[in-house]
Amino acid sequence: MFIFALFTIPTPSMERNLLVGDYLYVSKLHYGPRMPMSVGIPFIQSWSVPGVEFPYTRLPGFGEVERGDAVVFNYPPDTGPIDRRMHYIKRVMGMPGDSIAVRDKVVFIDGKAYPLGYGMQQNWLVTKENARYQLPRPRREELAISSIQPTSDARIVRMVATPDAIKEIADLPWIERIQPEITQQPQASLYPGDRGYTRDNYGPIFIPKKGATVELTADNWPIYGPVIDRYENRNARQMTESTFAIDGQETTEYTFQQNYYFVMGDNRDNSQDSRFWGYVPEDHIVGKAVATYFSRSPSSVVPRFSRILRGIDDASVFREESVMTQLPDNVTP
Structure with a gap:
């Protein structure tokens, strides 16, 4: 309860650093164990005694949340006691303040x-000199390319890949140009x-700091209104165009009571993260993912032996010399 927790990766939002079927060891000691916030049956995440909730308390840890950490947290938009909400894992990109x-x-x-850091991936548009050219499957698997899909132009394919893989592909003689696929259509579902x-x-948006x-x-x-009302547990409402009330008192400013974080998936174009539902409050954080203790693809009975007892990259994913700054001339970063 106070030292570690075990989780599994159900979706590809953290590929290629964390794969579907990875089983994770999550340390609660790094940030300090969070005391129980509800009463329920152990290992039954979704149920707790109705109406019984405790204030947020965290024991001292031997570290703090840092940019680049892969953190497990309770999904903020869920309802019910915080420690009974669904578990998510993302990477910390934005720090308080x-x-x-x-x-x-x-x-x-x-x-x-x-x-884009080490092991992270996104959608790229790859233009070939001739539509007939195809990347052989063994080479595709070697580069760990997640998918290659056709577009309306027969010479252009949509590829989900890491910068390291793109650097290798760009050197092929039949590749004319590679560029990121940029979404232009505004999305109302974003926060x-x-x-x-x-x-x-x-x-840009500011990340609240205690x-x-x-x-x-x-x-x-x-x-800020939803943050104050939902996560700071204050009765916050807008009275007129320029006046606001918190706990019934009219005010023009607010001082935050806890830290917040902005998290994103390593698989940038296939991740529901802070861009969609907002900040992760400090009291929602469970711990730091530090290692995979087991791994098996859902489509195979054979374990991924190379991923067993493997450490999880944290801030090192942001290498000082990013591959994105070393791409060939025919690649638009």
Whole structure:
């Protein structure tokens, strides 16, 4: 209960660093064990004694959440006691107090670019000199390319791959050009909604930090209002275009009571993450994923022996010399 937890990866949102069928060891000691927030039956995640909830308390840990950590947390939009909500795993991109934005798929934090890191993947548009050319299956498997799909142009295919794989493919003599697939259509399902954001061009938005005070405006209320009301447990509402009330008291500002994080999947174009449902509050964090203790593809009975007892990359995924800065001339970063 206080030292570790075991989880499995059910979806491809963290590929290629974490695969469907990976079984994870999650350390609760890194950030400090979170005390129970409800009463229920052990190992029965979805049920608890109705009406019995305890305030958030975390014992001291030997570390803190850092950018690049793969963290397991309770899914914030769920209902019910926090520690009974569904478990998710994503990578921390934005820290408390950061301003985060995405421009043409590249994450910017306080103006600094964080290109796609080691083992992360996204959609690319690969233009071939001739539609007949195909990447052999053994080579595709060797490069761990998740999928190759046709487009309306016979010479162009949509490829889900890491920057390392794209660098190798770009050297093939029959490859004319490679560029990221940029989504142009605004998506209303993104957080906070109705901002014209896409998954590839998002923000900037400020990530709340404990003790930080923000001025409340009609423009930022859709961002901070739900956080104050849902995660800070305050009765927050907008009274008029320019006035707001918290616990019945009219105010023009608010000071946050806990830290928040912005998380994203390593498989950037196949991940429901903070771009879609917002921040992860500190009290929702379960622990840090540190290793895979077992792994098996759902389509096979044979374990993936190379992934057993394998450590999980954290901040090292953001290598100082990113592959994205070393791509050949025929690749648009």
